[in-house]
Amino acid sequence: MARTVSAPRKTAMTIVAWLVGALIFFPVFWTVLTSFKTELEAISTPPALIDFAWTTENYRVVNTRSNYPLHAMNSVVIALGSTLLGLLIAIPAAWAFAFSPGRRTKDVLLWMLSTKMLPAVGVLVPIYLIFRDYGLLDTRTGLVIVLTMINLPIIVWMLYTYFREIPGDILEAARMDGASLPKEVIYVLLPMAVPGIASTMLLNIILAWNEAFWTLNLTAARAAPLTAFIAAYSSPEGLFWAKLSAASTMAIAPILIMGWFSQKQLVRGLTFGAVK
Amino acid sequence: MATAQTRAAARLMAAPAVLLLLAWMVIPLGMTLYFSTLRYNLLMPGMEVFVGFENYEFFVTDPAFWIAFQNTLVMVGSILVITVGGGILLALLLDQPIWGQGVVRLMVIAPFFVMPVVSALVWKNLLMHPVNGLFAWLARSAGFTPIDWLSQVPLLSIIMIVSWQWLPFATLILLTALQSLDREQQEAAEMDGAGPGSRFWYLTLPHLSRAITVVILIQTIFLLSVFAEILVTTGGGPGNATTTITYLVYVQALLQFDVGGASAGGVIAIILANIVAIFLIRSIGRNLDR
Amino acid sequence: MGKIELRAVRKAFEATEVIPDLDLDIEDGEFAVFVGPSGCGKSTLLRLIAGLEDVTSGRIDIDGRDMTRVAPAKRKLAMVFQSYALYPHMTVRRNIGFPLKMAGLDRAAIDRKVEDAARILNLTPYLERRPGELSGGQRQRVAIGRAIVREPAAFLFDEPLSNLDAALRVNMRLEISELHQKLGTTMVYVTHDQVEAMTMADKIVVLNAGRIEQVGSPIELYSRPANRFVAAFIGSPKMNLIDGREAERQGAAAIGVRPEHIRVSRDEGAWKGTVTVVEHLGSDTFLHVDVPGVTSINARTPGEYGIKPGEPVWLTPEEGRIHRFDREGRAL
Secondary structure, eight states: OOOOOOHHHHHHHHHHHHHHHHHHHHHHHHHHHHTTSOHHHHTOSSOOSSOSOOOOHHHHHHHHHSSHHHHHHHHHHHHHHHHHHHHHHHHHHHHHHHHSOOTTHHHHHHHHHHHHTSOHHHHHHHHHHHHHHTTOTTOHHHHHHHHHHHHHHHHHHHHHHHHTTSOHHHHHHHHHTTOOHHHIIIIIIHHHTHHHHHHHHHHHHHHHHHOOSHHHHSOSSTTOOHHHHHHGGGSSSSOOHHHHHHHHHHHHHHHHHHHHHTHHHHHHHHTTTSOO | OOOHHHHHHHHHHHHHHHHHHHHHHHHHHHHHHHHTTEEOBTTSTTOOEEOTTHHHHHHHHSHHHHHHHHHHHHHHHHHHHHHHHHHHHHHHHHTSOOTTHHHHHHHHHHHHHSOHHHHHHHIIIIITOTTTSHHHHHHHHTTOOOOOHHHHSHHHHHHHHHHHHHHHHHHHHHHHHHHTSOHHHHHHHHHTTOOHHHHIIIIIHHHHHHHHHHHHHHHHHHHHTOOHHHHHHTTTOSTTTTOOHHHHHHIIIIISOBHHHHHHHHHHHHHHHHHHHHHHHHHHHHHHOO | OOOEEEEEEEEEETTEEEEEEEEEEEOTTOEEEEEOSTTSSHHHHHHHHHTSSOOSEEEEEETTEEOTTSOGGGGTEEEEOTTOOOOTTSOHHHHHHHHHHHTTOOHHHHHHHHHHHHHHTTOGGGTTSOGGGSOHHHHHHHHHHHHHTTOOSEEEEESTTTTSOHHHHHHHHHHHHHHHHHHOOEEEEEESOHHHHHHHOSEEEEEETTEEEEEEOHHHHHHSOSBHHHHHHSSSSOOEEEESHHHHHTTSSEEEEOGGGEEEESSOOSEEEEEEEEEEOSSEEEEEEEOTTSOEEEEEEESOOOOOTTOEEEEEEOTTOOEEEOTTSBBO
């Protein structure tokens, strides 16, 4: 039953909540707004709120005169590639852990989680050297490999928590009906797990897209995704705030939208099922 | 429980994930441990000498290490306090019946999805810039002298930026936990004469304790490796003011090419992270036996 | 054909033995019911026959062929699960057709067989719906449909009616019995409900702690229970079991009398007692009577019997309907 409260109280709470929400959201809003200003207006004080000459010039410039499209493409390839590769490796494993658990399943799952807690700097040097020796530095392949591995434990865990909610009976019924193991997975398990797989994909695309340790340290120019492209704006010469804002807006918009859609599943994915 | 055939199939299906992760963990970890005992600089290849614990000694006796250690503790600690405290307040607020709850929720969680590089640069330039930044304008409008955030209070600035990024995470998880609170229990307590304050203290807070633990542990893991935010704003400076252990190792490895020293630092970072990880793994593991 | 033979079948999960050494024959065309309290191993036994679990040792023959290590799908058995285990993302048509698709039949043949099955089970109007849009009874029929299209050597039912409400359960019970008459295929049915066992079975297998307590037709079990356990488990309401002096007088460690085999009288009989509770069902009246020196006895009288709690009453067990048990609980 919904709680009923007095209208004045609800009004007051609404005002407070909207104020706080707006405050937290402000930097994002400000970035988007600045992206439509000229460079001069972007740094003017007092800042222009609405009354400036709205322009999409920055987007045009960023798209045509920089390597933005290349880096955006790198981000897409790396995020999607590592997520799909991760799913391919994780789905069979999650099936095994959820439907044929053994005595050590729990230990294996927790151990997988613990690899996620290995701080990246702890293995920076060897990974850097291995990548250098095998020509993987500044390649999309290299980044796909790294991001697949660092997100694999999360993918396995999320799928595992979703698979566990599917009754084992149904898979046994498929087995009785003559389905081989691959057919059982393809015809019965995967269609039933579509929502879970979708939110696992979303969360992983978000994590891979925003990852900023390995993408910054293992790329230079060719394979640099948007994180590295935007980090280049930190150089002190010249204040290209409007262009920075335009590039940033384009870099965060798709992820923001995906994140908003998957916020419910996110909690579960990020807490490894500890909070639902 | 199943047949020997399905169990065998299960082992086969789990094998790629398990073996890949094992390799991903064991090989680099072994190399880090090995390198940490060598005098090994990338600029002087072929000159590697076994030096035992010299790198550790060098790393730990370097005053920069202790500054970085202290910075790391201050940064992680303050961000935890801000995000958990703010997260509880925000979660309580968002749990109230209000108009447009969905929209407010979307606004509040937005920062979490902004890539760290972007949020650091936006804060650094658009907001914190000493001349053209919004904060400077606000200060001047109110009659104060604007401060140069990133040079005058660098660590505080970093804490503000990273807290802004992680506040949504804490809020979202605490809100989820709050929504699973038993309404009847609350109503029963209200019937028993418990005021809002004591209801929060005796019912809500204990209910949230588990979620709070999870938030603290997971955030600690991520916060210990905050990197991009420091790289694009202060570069660890001024001086060593915002150098954390993660950042120190990065400098040692990729700027000074000191593989041995960086590896020793990496091992120390691993040990620190593991102290937290043990607690986290335990609390998640408990959840598995239901 | 569908003869199932279990020889020295044993099942242990790690250290705990669920089924210790069991032999059983189920004849072709027979309706066999495994019945017992929860945890007695009846479902495990069914899953062993299905091949969803391995036997720890022993041998399972189906139609004279050793199937002990054969995969579930290759045993020519079909199973109906307690939860129905329908594929929620498929329509009824595709649910029923799934085993045929897995067997590699072509579309036309699948459609024909699915439609035949749907006609038998009155599912034709629902073929294009998904399980989520069906009632419990309809889902049950889809599960059965999925089993019949395979034309199996035997059907296995794992407590198929336990998720239905009481009225529907009686209907489905009849439908399954009719189906057995029509198809004449072997059926193995697991339930904890002795009423289902009594009404449907040709052969009842009473299980307790993994052991077979007794095998027999419903009437055999009712009139000649092999031991106390079967005596108490079969029949509703439960048999009155009496030990102590009254049993000794009859030369047994314990005696049992069913409520329907006790004559009730207001003025004469073997045992005198006081009525504690009266249950009026209309067709029968059940009296709970406290008999000093014996125990509390439940007696059934046909029709309405006007008596109130606290009033005295005489009870007489029918001679020849008294079951005698020795110290180990075996029937004498």
